[in-house]
Amino acid sequence: MAFPDINDSFVKQFESEAHMEYQQMGSKLRNTIRTKAGITGESTTFQVIGNVDVGTKARNGKVPRSEASHAPVEVSLQDRYASVMIDDLxxxxxxxxxxxxxxxxxxxxxxxxxxxxxxxxMDASANSNNVSTAETFSAAATPIGIMEDFGNASIPFDGELYACVCWEAWGDLLDLDEFSNADYVPSEQLWFEGVTAKKWLGFNWFPHENLPVDGSSDAKCFYYHRSSTGHAIGQDYSQRIDYLAEYDSNQVMAKMSHGAGLIDDTACIERVYNSA
Incomplete structure (x- = not known):
């Protein structure tokens, strides 16, 4: 006796919904860092290219030469799964x-x-400007200090700087005229569904509800350049649905093979915010 099949239109409709929802409700960070897709194998590497020095040369002398270092950072892939059962009746x-x-x-x-x-x-950052004592944005001086740290480290202000903060920090920022008053900042830019981000002090600021916390339950906020962190993808988000006769249920299963690694903590600062 043949087992009942799931109607083809049901399967196709569900696949469309799942992909659409992942784009709308998915990762807030994925599009803010380096991404390397189509990885074959269990790991990949991101290259860190060292600086080049510039100098003068004497008449008939040799042109100064730099040995630009290459430091590969290995990122291992993780196979991640999620599933739910939907009883047929x-x-x-x-x-x-x-x-x-x-x-x-x-x-x-x-x-x-x-x-x-x-x-x-990102939490592995050992940047000397990391702050482990919980702070607040009671005035604009603290965010301005973060901007200065990046400037002094020669991190480019090229539109690829991000500030991922807890909701408590976001609320305090909205109390600062320098952040929320149109006289100080340009119009808001909506860059992912449901949350408004602001460009301020050269950073794209946005709130995140699932940041790691320290021993006092204060959130760790991250300020970083896109190039500081890499996201490697072996297989992107996908799903399938199967009828399981022994359970008389439809199993919905999603999977993704990927991993992330800190490439250069010079451009990734971690600061603890008073959010407990």
């Missing part, structure tokens, strides 16, 4: 769209997991 009894609900559920979980992997990599 339950779908006849519920009034909401269970497929749509679970599409959002899985997409949000995988997106958050992507950010967790990236944040774990």
């Amino acid at each position: 339950d779908e006849l009894k519920i009034q909401h769209d269970e497929r749509g609900v679970q599409a959002k559920n899985i997409a949000a979980a995988m997106g958050q997991d992507t950010d967790d992997i990236i944040l774990t990599a």
Whole structure:
């Protein structure tokens, strides 16, 4: 006796929903760092290229030569999975769209997991400007100091600087005229669904609800250049749905193979914010 198959239109509709929702509800950090897709194998490397010196030469002398260092940073891939079961008969009894609900559920979980992997990599930063004592943005002087740290480190202000802060920091920033008053900053730029980011002091500022915390439960906020961290992808987000006869249920399963690594902590500063 043949087992019942899932209607093809049901499968195609679900796949479309899942992919769309991952784009809308997915990682906030993925598009702010270096990405390397199509990785074959269990790991890949990101290259760190050293600085080149410039000098003069004497008449008939040799041109000064630099040995630009190459320091590869290895990033290992992790196979990540998520699944839910939808009872076949339950779908006849519920009034909401269970497929749509679970599409959002899985997409949000995988997106958050992507950010967790990236944040774990950033948390390894040993930048000398890291601050482990909880601070607040009671005045603009603290954010301005962060800008100065990046400038003094010769990090380019090329539109690729990001400030990922906890919601408490975001709320305090909104109390600063220098941050929220149109007389000081340009119009807001909506750059991912549902959250407004501001460009201020050369950084793209945005709030994040799942930042790691220290021993006092204060959030670790990250200020970084896109090139500081790498995200390697072996297989991007995908999902499938299968009918399991022994459970009389449809199993929705999503997976992704990826990893992240800190490439250069010169351009990644971690500062603890008073959020407990």
